[in-house]
Amino acid sequence: RAKLQLVAGLVGIFALSWVGAVCDDAEAASCEGNNTIHTACALTFFILYDLKMLASARQGLGATSTAATLALLVTDSWLLAVVE
Numbered sequence: 001r002a003k004l005q006l007v008a009g010l011v012g013i014f015a016l017s018w019v020g021a022v023c024d025d026a027e028a029a030s031c032e033g034n035n036t037i038h039t040a041c042a043l044t045f046f047i048l049y050d051l052k053m054l055a056s057a058r059q060g061l062g063a064t065s066t067a068a069t070l071a072l073l074v075t076d077s078w079l080l081a082v083v084e
Helices: 002-021 035-061 066-073 076-083
Strands: none
Touching: 002 035
């Protein structure tokens, strides 16, 4: 489980590095970017980041059941972080 979290973290950081490297505005002459690659990398990073946060919270609270994990999903602070 720890190895999976490490791999997810490394893939997320790699995706985040591409977000900064690939401009998202294909119309600007100074950019010549690709919005599809930019958005896909951003979504990959944020999804993996949220999953890592849930896994860390679950370990910290000692939650072992699926019901406890679902309870973490519906907390106000987690929803606020996802919406932001």
